[in-house]
Amino acid sequence: MATIFTKIIQGEIPAHKVAENDNFLAFLDINPNAKGHTLCIPKVATDKLFDLDEAAYQDLMAFSRTVAIGLKEAVPCKRVGMAVIGLEVPHVHVHLIPLNDMSEMTFNHKVNMTQEELAFTARHIASYL
Numbered sequence: 435m436a437t438i439f440t441k442i443i444q445g446e447i448p449a450h451k452v453a454e455n456d457n458f459l460a461f462l463d464i465n466p467n468a469k470g471h472t473l474c475i476p477k478v479a480t481d482k483l484f485d486l487d488e489a490a491y492q493d494l495m496a497f498s499r500t501v502a503i504g505l506k507e508a509v510p511c512k513r514v515g516m517a518v519i520g521l522e523v524p525h526v527h528v529h530l531i532p533l534n535d536m537s538e539m540t541f542n543h544k545v546n547m548t549q550e551e552l553a554f555t556a557r558h559i560a561s562y563l
Contacts, residue, residue, distance in 0.1 A: 436479075439525040443477050450556035453504075453563050457490075458497040460530075462556050466545055467531050468538045470509035470555055474498040474528040481524045498528045504562035505530055509555070515539045 441447040442461065449461040452472055463471040476494055480486050486494065502514040511532035517539065518528050537543045547555070 437523050437525040439473075439475050439523055439527065440479050443475075450552045452556050452559045453497070453501050455497070457493060460497070460501045462552050462559075463529070464552070466547060467529075467541060467543055468509075468511070468533065468545060469547065469551075470505055470511075470530075470532045470559060472501060472505055472530045472559065474501055474530065476526055480526050482520060483518050483526050486526060494526070494528065498530060500563065501559075502530050505532060505559050507562040508559040517541075 436444075438447060442449045443459060451459065451461045453460040457477055458474060459477060460472050460474045463473050474494065474497055476486065476490060478490070483491070498516065502516065506514050509532040512534050515531045515533045515538070516528060517531070518526070520526065531538060533539060
């Protein structure tokens with residue numbers, strides 16, 4: 435069964451895309467911990483991070499690093515945190531979260547953003563990549 439991320443990759447569900455190449459996609463989380471909270475995913479559905487082959491794992495980390503560097507420039511923050519939890523959606527995804535406080539990394543802390551704010555933020559982050 436296709437996950438919500440597969441549907442985003444296939445264009446069946448809209449997303450606020452930040453970056454994309456042949457193998458990976460970065461888009462804003464629609465239930466963000468902080469403004470700019472971005473998900474980086476492989477386009478080939480794999481449930482668990484460590485089930486990726488070594489090359490795909492390294493490439494995902496390199497892609498995530500590129501996005502995190504742009505994210506840090508676009509969204510003022512002390513640092514960009516990274517988490518891979520994988521319980522919500524059975525498709526590997528790296529969370530990149532602009533942090534100013536530890537509470538922003540707990541996943542209990544959420545911010546409300548309109549579709550317009552999400553669209554502007556995605557374009558702003560993309561402009562730094």
